[in-house]
Amino acid sequence: MARATIIGSGPNGLAAAVSLARAGYEVRVLEAADTAGGGLRTTASTLTGFVHDMCSAVHPATIASPFFRAFGIERRVDWITPDASYAHPLDGGRGAVAWRDIERTASGLGRDGRAWLALLRPLSRRIDGVVDFTGNQLLRIPREPVTAFRYALRMLEHGTPLAEASLRTDEARALLAGVIAHAAAPMPSLSGAAAGLLIAAEAHAGGWMYPRGGAQRIADALIADLTAHGGVIETSAHISDLRGLDWGDPTRGDVLLLNTAPRLTLTHPDIPSSYARAVRAYRYGPAAAKVDFALDGPVPWANPEIALAPTVHLGGTRAEVRASENAVATGRVADRPYVLAVQPSVLDDSRAPAGKAVLWAYIHVPRGSGLDATELITRQVERFAPGFRDLVLASHSVPASDRESINPAEIGGDVLGGAFTISQALRRPVVSRHPWRTPVRGVYLASAATPPGPGVNGMAGWHAARTVLEDAGTPTTLADLFA
Numbered sequence: 001m002a003r004a005t006i007i008g009s010g011p012n013g014l015a016a017a018v019s020l021a022r023a024g025y026e027v028r029v030l031e032a033a034d035t036a037g038g039g040l041r042t043t044a045s046t047l048t049g050f051v052h053d054m055c056s057a058v059h060p061a062t063i064a065s066p067f068f069r070a071f072g073i074e075r076r077v078d079w080i081t082p083d084a085s086y087a088h089p090l091d092g093g094r095g096a097v098a099w100r101d102i103e104r105t106a107s108g109l110g111r112d113g114r115a116w117l118a119l120l121r122p123l124s125r126r127i128d129g130v131v132d133f134t135g136n137q138l139l140r141i142p143r144e145p146v147t148a149f150r151y152a153l154r155m156l157e158h159g160t161p162l163a164e165a166s167l168r169t170d171e172a173r174a175l176l177a178g179v180i181a182h183a184a185a186p187m188p189s190l191s192g193a194a195a196g197l198l199i200a201a202e203a204h205a206g207g208w209m210y211p212r213g214g215a216q217r218i219a220d221a222l223i224a225d226l227t228a229h230g231g232v233i234e235t236s237a238h239i240s241d242l243r244g245l246d247w248g249d250p251t252r253g254d255v256l257l258l259n260t261a262p263r264l265t266l267t268h269p270d271i272p273s274s275y276a277r278a279v280r281a282y283r284y285g286p287a288a289a290k291v292d293f294a295l296d297g298p299v300p301w302a303n304p305e306i307a308l309a310p311t312v313h314l315g316g317t318r319a320e321v322r323a324s325e326n327a328v329a330t331g332r333v334a335d336r337p338y339v340l341a342v343q344p345s346v347l348d349d350s351r352a353p354a355g356k357a358v359l360w361a362y363i364h365v366p367r368g369s370g371l372d373a374t375e376l377i378t379r380q381v382e383r384f385a386p387g388f389r390d391l392v393l394a395s396h397s398v399p400a401s402d403r404e405s406i407n408p409a410e411i412g413g414d415v416l417g418g419a420f421t422i423s424q425a426l427r428r429p430v431v432s433r434h435p436w437r438t439p440v441r442g443v444y445l446a447s448a449a450t451p452p453g454p455g456v457n458g459m460a461g462w463h464a465a466r467t468v469l470e471d472a473g474t475p476t477t478l479a480d481l482f483a
Contacts, residue, residue, distance in 0.1 A: 001026045002253035004468070007239050008409060008447065010038025013259030014222035015067055015461030016446045017231055022481050023469055025255075027231035032238040032408055036223060038259070039407055039415075040456065042214030045396040046294035050358050051214050051351045052396070055407065055415065057342040057360050058210045058311050060085075060202035061455035062218060064131050067462040070478035076221040078212040080310075080347050085203035087309035088171075088178045089384040090316065095303040096171035098179070102204040112172035119158075119166075119176075122150055123201035134198050135452040135459050151197065159193030170317055176200065177321040178313025181338050183420050184286045184364045186329040187322040190422045208311055210342075213350050218456065238408075242268040242443075250442030255468050257446045259461065261409050261417070262429040265438055265445070272439045275430065282429040282449065285420060286328045287400030287413025289373035290362035294394045298357045299343055300387045310346055314339035314380045328364045333371060337363040339380045356393075367412035370401040409447055417448025428453060436464040437471070444468060 004020040006013050009031040021027040035041055039055035046052065062068050063079070082100070089095040099105045102121055106113035123130050129144030130151050142148035157166060158180070167173045180187065180196030202208070211217040223233065239245060242264065248254025258264055262279045265271055301307050315321040315338035324338040341361040345351040351358050361377045374397045381388045398406065400413025409417060418424055428435060428451055435450050446464035448454045462478065469476055 002255070002472070003028070003248040004255050004257060005030065005247040006257045006259060006446070007264070008038060008259030009036040009219070009233060010259050010407070010409065010447070011040055011218065011222070011456045011458050012446050012448065012461035012464075013038065013257070014219060014226065015458030016257050016259065016465040017226050017461075018071070018222055018229070019462055019465035019481060020468065021226055021229035021231040023465070023474065023476060027226065029226070029231065029233040030237040030239055031233060031235045033406070034236050036233050036235055037216055037219030038409070040215045040219035042216035045292050046394040049353045050294040050356070052292040052358060053215045053360055056215055056456050057344060058208050059215070059218070059456050060199055060206065060208045061457040063206045063209050064127060064202050065457035065459060066131070066135065066478060067458040070482040071222075071225070071458075072482065073218065073221060077217045079209045080212055081207045081209045082308070082310050082347060084305070084309035085208040086179065086311040086313060087306045088174045088313045088315075089301060089303050089306045090170060090174060091383070093302040094171065095306055096175040097305050097309055098175055098200070098203050100204060100207040105204070109172045109175070110169060112167050112169045115167055116172060119154060120197075120201055120204055123147075123154070123197065124204035127201055127205035130198060130201055134194070135457060136463075154197055155190055155193045158197065159188050159190035161188065163188050163193075173318035174316070174321065177318040178315060178338070179203075181313065181315065181321050181325050182340065184328070184416060185325070185420055187325045191420050191425065194422075194425075195420060210310060210344060210348075212348050215456070239264070240267070253472055255442045255444060257444045257464050257468070259409070259447045261411050261447065262445060262449045263411075265440070265443065268440055268443065270440050275439045278427075278430045283419040283421075283424065284367055284411045284414040285416060285418065286364045287367045287369060287403065287410075288362040288415045289365045289369060289371050289400050289413070290360070290398045291374050291377050292396045293359040293361070293392055294352070295357040295359060295391045296393050297355060297391055298346065299359060299381065299385045300391070301385045303384075306384070307346060310342055310344055312341045312343065314341055314384060325364065328366060331366045333363070333365055333369075333376070336380060336383075337376055339363055339377050341381065365400050365413070367414055368401055369413070370399045372397045372399055416454040418453075420453065425451075425453065434467055436460070436467045
């Protein structure tokens with residue numbers, strides 16, 4: 001039996017492991033941390049009884065993912081589907097909500113309602129076509145060319161100065177800016193618009209779902225399937241050098257998959273100089289400074305509708321959000337930064353003791369920053385929820401400079417696996433029709449540094465596993481693998 005060794009147990013590493021175990025490989029996963037799951041881990045980082053996600057918290061990409069759909073993630077995990085996908089408060093108690101019902105969203109946006117429908121209804125109705133276009137290697141003909149073309153046109157509109165004229169109200173402009181800012185890219189930019197439009201469309205399609213009990217539930221489902229098919233996971237196995245690693249004999253079909261940053265390939269003695277140059281040229285982007293809060297009650301939002309949305313974007317107007325993200329691009333942090341916040345306990349009572357609540361929040365900062373974001377985030381929440389500070393029982397800060405020690409794939413705290421730019425959408429980390437295959441026989445990349453990039457979708461892991469099977473002369477499909 002051929003052996004597959006996988007370094008890293010994040011969602012892509014586990015997706016690759018499950019795929020290869022089901023295809024008959026003897027699978028071993030090596031994880032540096034003392035628990036498996038990578039960016040899906042959940043922990044009590046503040047106080048006993050308060051449950052916090054270490055990295056990602058809300059997972060629209062998981063539900064939309066072809067890999068996870070084939071895997072049957074909807075029946076393996078208890079999902080919460082909010083009516084309100086995300087919200088964006090403004091000063092003076094104003095704000096806007098992106099409801100899963102796009103008609104309800106449009107109704108709340110007044111004179112921008114029709115523009116919102118024109119922008120996102122065609123994409124949300126054809127979400128499978130959008131995911132196909134964005135969730136695979138881009139050097140290919142999309143399955144739904146019309147949908148891909150429509151998506152590209154909208155990306156051009158909202159990723160350039162043309163966006164200035166697209167919406168007229170503060171509420172609609174802020175609502176869209178907040179979702180585009182997820183990309184941690186300068187604004188406006190094509191890459192930011194590409195990422196924002198995808199997840200905004202998902203908000204009105206399946207919704208921004210999240211697992212009851214924490215993101216660890218996704219990892220647990222994958223691990224259960226892996227072990228059921230004979231796979232094993234070894235924790236506390238930190239691999240920083242491929243020289244001397246016993247991963248088997250590639251001449252008999254043994255393979256090594258790296259759910260890591262591409263730079264680990266540089267430690268392989270057989271790596272060609274041309275590939276090594278490309279890996280060294282691969283760029284990393286801004287980082288995340290994260291804070292978990294244990295609260296004595298729900299966040300006291302000035303606008304009560306904001307309390308209905310698990311995901312909240314705090315940043316003020318579109319101009320303020322842009323100023324914040326563009327400051328990070330120049331190596332600074334704004335006094336009023338854009339904050340991506342999640343209040344999972346509004347719909348999940350397993351996250352905190354009765355009557356209490358948790359808040360997960362981060363800001364974008366320059367890569368490697370040692371900034372403790374607690375006070376900046378507290379002030380921004382307090383701006384839109386007076387009295388928040390008085391509810392904080394405890395907090396736990398993770399500066400960007402510490403993130404790599406928690407998850408070695410997050411270079412300098414970059415949670416997206418590399419700068420999210422248009423050029424690196426094509427060169428991730430090299431320009432190739434099969435970027436998951438390295439030039440070293442039997443060695444593959446299976447991380448967010450390969451297409452389709454960031455997000456808990458498992459697709460980079462599946463593509464890497466699919467490439468392994470094709471190279472072995474045993475190609476398969478997701479449908480066959482999970483039949």
